[in-house]
Amino acid sequence: MKIFIGSSSENNDTLDEIAQMIESIGHEPIPWTKPGLFLAGSYTANRLLEIAQDEVDAAIMLFSPDDKVWYRGSEKSQPRDNVLFEHGLFSGVLGLDKAIIVISGSKSKIPSDLNGLSFVNFNRRSSSKIELKAWIKSINKPKIKFQDKNINTDNIDFKYFMEYQEDMRKSVLDFISELYWNYDLEEGGLEEYVILVLTKFINQFIGINDARFTLRQYNPSTDSMESLISTRQDAIPGAIPMNFKNLITESAKRDKPLIYSENKEFHYTSKNKSIDKGIYHDYVTYCLLETENNEPMFSICLDVKNPIPINRMKAMVHSLIFEIICIPIIEKILLEIDKTE
Structure with a gap:
């Protein structure tokens, strides 16, 4: 299974760590930093759409407090605009269950449209890696044909x-x-x-x-x-x-x-x-x-x-x-x- 990973350039260390974890369990990470993924002269938005539609099975977006914004009279930290855009694009193509958000670093402002959505908090690395592995297993689960004679599938x-x-x-x-x-x-x-x-x-x-x-x-x-x-x-x-x-x-x-x-x-x-x-x-x-x-x-x-x-x-x-x-x-x-x- 191929999994795209998007982040800001400031969050590349966490991106690399998640990529290594994905590779360690037998899947292929596609970080946005992969050489040749975005060719010179191409439109980034069009290329992202191609990747989402044809080249990956799931996506992980790293949300970190990269930018300072003014929100209702006070200063807030929020993820980089392009990461927010990429989450919207990949979740629109793949579905919310296959395009998840991983929180990295201190708390940042999340768009209100995403309120109620479950996130993975990578600040607790041991548990978050377990959560990510469970998520990968869940979306990679093949349809099961039940062979157990003791099970009542008509129930x-x-x-x-x-x-x-x-x-x-x-x-x-x-x-x-x-x-x-x-x-x-x-x-x-x-x-x-x-x-x-x-x-x-x-x-x-x-x-x-x-x-x-x-x-x-x-x-x-x-x-x-x-x-x-x-x-x-x-x-x-x-x-x-x-x-x-x-x-x-x-x-x-x-x-x-x-x-x-x-x-x-x-x-x-x-x-x-x-x-x-x-x-x-x-x-x-x-x-x-x-x-x-x-x-x-x-x-x-x-x-x-x-x-x-x-x-x-x-x-x-x-x-x-x-x-x-x-x-x-x-x-x-x-x-x-x-x-x-």
Whole structure:
């Protein structure tokens, strides 16, 4: 996939950093600084339109406080005019979901027409790179043909989630934005924040009585992924030894969430496992963070029961909604790790 990156010349360092990130995950960045992209004697606006229509699949515009303007009697900082123009052009051709804004540097004035649009804040580099990767995955997602015999694709609730997954993704992004506005990631501990986010998510999108989230952390002394936080304190699952085949290590290899019913060969069985006892009927596991050797550090599991919640869970995983909801959890974990280093 080819991704255009527009910015002011003062923001080229950030542009290069984002370009390297895009390249590292197997896609082609097309920065506006690429030699030969704009030939002498050509009209810039016409060339930009050609690029948007024929040469790229998505675009990123870096908004930074480059210019001083007077707005209603006071001085404000705003992005360079040409970057604002380019965002309008690329979003008009590609759509707002494929032409996103990345905020870089201190706060700048944003046109009122863009109020309510979700941005990526690159000032928090670790979390913003995760958000950008999730966005790239979401727009590069191929149409899925479901082969799982256990899934009821005729279920009206499942069809709703798949047909309106773009609206669902927006609802989840709005949900995350609300968290960022109302809760300071720097305050409180990991357990408090994770319980807050995941309990609110279950309430809003699945059903509190039909699901349980569990955050696991690797314990080197036992060589196992041990339950660190659970939204069901009365039913906390046990540890998963790393010397057994399991979904956590497989998720780390594939870099995506895996559903139990679609990957039963990687399910670690145990007498204490709630899925074996029939308490929960299906689940998804996702390795959130791993070492440089692809060994799991943190993982999250969502156990669900009953047909409608199971279909919702599968729809969320296949439409990348599940990965998006994990972004604030990953960001909080990274912040807590930074505090200890």
